[in-house]
Amino acid sequence: MPANQQGITPEAALKRHFGYDAFRPNQAEIVHAIMAGRDVLAVMPTGAGKSVCYQVPAVCLGGYALVVSPLISLMKDQVNSLEQAGIAAAFVNSSISPLAQRDTLKAVEAGLVRLLYIAPERLSRDDFRAFCAQCPPALVAIDEAHCISQWGQDFRPDYQHISSFVEELPTRPVVAAFTATATRQVRDDIRESLQLRDPLQITASFDRPNLHFSVKRPTGSSGPKSKDGMLRKIVEEHEGQVGIVYCMSRKAVEEVCDTLNSWGYSATRYHAGLGDRERRANQEAFVYDRAQIMVATNAFGMGIDKSNVNFIVHYNISLDLESYYQEAGRAGRDGEPADCILLYAPKDVRTAEFLINAGYGEQPGIDGPTRAELLKRAKRRLKMMTFYATTQDCLRKFILNYFDEEAPGYCGSCGNCETQFEERDVTVEAQKIISCVYRLQQRNRTVGKSTIVDILRGSKAQKMTLGGFDTLSTYGIMRDEGTRHIRFILDALVERGILAQVDIRDGQFQVVQATPQSAEFLRSHQRFSLKVPKENDLDRDRKRMR
Ligand code: ADP
Ligand code: ZN
Secondary structure (H helix, E strand, C coil): CCCCCCCCCHHHHHHHHHCCCCCCHHHHHHHHHHHCCCCEEEECCCCCCCHHHHHHHHHHCCCCEEEECCCHHHHHHHHHHHHHCCCCEEEECCCCCHHHHHHHHHHHHCCCCCEEEECHHHHHCHHHHHHHHHCCCCEEEECCHHHHCCCCCCCCHHHHHHHHHHHHCCCCCEEEEEECCCCHHHHHHHHHHCCCCCCEEEECCCCCCCEEEEEECCCCCCCCCCHHHHHHHHHHHCCCCCEEEECCCHHHHHHHHHHHHHCCCCEEEECCCCCHHHHHHHHHHHHCCCCCEEEECCCCCCCCCCCCCCEEEECCCCCCHHHHHHHHCCCCCCCCCEEEEEECCHHHHHHHHHHHHHHHHCCCCCCHHHHHHHHHHHHHHHHHHHHHHHCCCCHHHHHHHHCCCCCCCCCCCEHHHHHCEEEEECHHHHHHHHHHHHHHHHCCCCCCHHHHHHHHHCCCCHHHHHCCHHHCCCCCCCCCCCHHHHHHHHHHHHHCCCEEEEEECCCCEEEEEECHHHHHHHHCCCCCEEEEECCCHHHHHHHHHC
16 A cells, blocks of 8 residues: 555544544445555445545545536535545635635645545646646546436536546546446446546445335326325325425426425425525425425435435426436435335426427537437436336336346335235246256257247247247247246246356357256246236236137
């Protein structure tokens, strides 16, 4: 480990400045990588504790850390709380006078500052680049790193200047990128756009087991089945508990807040149309439990660390699952059970489309073709959000898969698992699936999950005859079952290790193979029951027609 100016270990700094006894496992790995001079890409959900991962090294490394963050409005608070923890921190941004900015940079040069927060715009300014050439940071930490990616929900062109900035420095600092939302595509993009060097890559699980997800579909404009009727039921069921209701527009915030107050609840509101004073006052009323329910647009929540939120209602659909999950994730930070409920009305999707079109019409710094592409991607994200609202599958699985994380088909604690699944004995189905894998293996063939399903269902696709699959004895032995049903059982067999899924060709493809447990399963006539998706009317009709 390099000598550090302050002669203090990361563990000691954590204890001294933050009062924590130990790093969480991911934090320890990240901090020690940074101390050893290695780049980092950390994808961790909100609340996992990303900030100490760069704040502690900033104290121990010697020199100073440059923190790039898009959230100018939060910088002051972040710097204040660091100062309270006894860590010298500062920020320069357009909100402070040029004179004060010069003083701050002088203090950095004199070695009096451990963390300097800036917005990404500053990186392209000549005066700032000249300063950093004189006085380079030991660490560049990038917060909200997904903003660098055109695949992300928050693309900021200014983030793309980071790597040229780093390259021009006389000595290369350690570069550490942090984000709470990233699909694999965005992750790859971050690594490449920042030109990270052999980074330690940490991807924490996004699963939040104490959160219960559900989607409700209101009908009519009044009565118990309407949106307001459902909202009323939800707040009644959470009597005395703390919640946030997210709405798509300022107007909806005002209306819902008034409605809740008229029912006798202490609700307050937050949106960008309110003055600074009122926003802050309302936020504090909520944070200090003087108001039970916060009704807000997505402007609310960044930088708020309130652990006892018991329920989050989305009165309207979000524009993407990234935003939805971040907002829903503000519930249950204390580890207690919490509810995340989406009220889904199809007409909100049209409003969302309108907002997306309007939003991409006026993005500064983004040109024609790029803008068209961004618009297309934003619409695709909205489509996925709509799929979430209408899927019959496990909602937790849907979310985790969206973030490229594997998950079982049944979590047992989401609205869909509770209503759309039933316990069934699927021993015979499981035997047929395993036999199919054996028959393929006897012919030295391994294929992926969807081909196995196609074979079992006796698909007429050309690839069946081309591959000779239609001559297998297991071809078509499950032609009466639905694709989804077979796939569900196949997934469960893999999850439980009765079959194995392995990567081939450097991870480009995945194929299914038998394992010693497969043989054991068949030999011992083991019973296999599962919570499987209920047969819907469509499935039943299809069977009856045969
Ligand atoms: P993130 O930036 O990932 O959303 P934060 O950095 O805001 O997360 O940390 C989330 C919460 O966890 C904060 O209240 C923080 O004080 C707490 N925390 C972080 N690291 C630790 C730790 N090692 N031990 C105990 N609490 C921690
Ligand atoms: Zn579930």
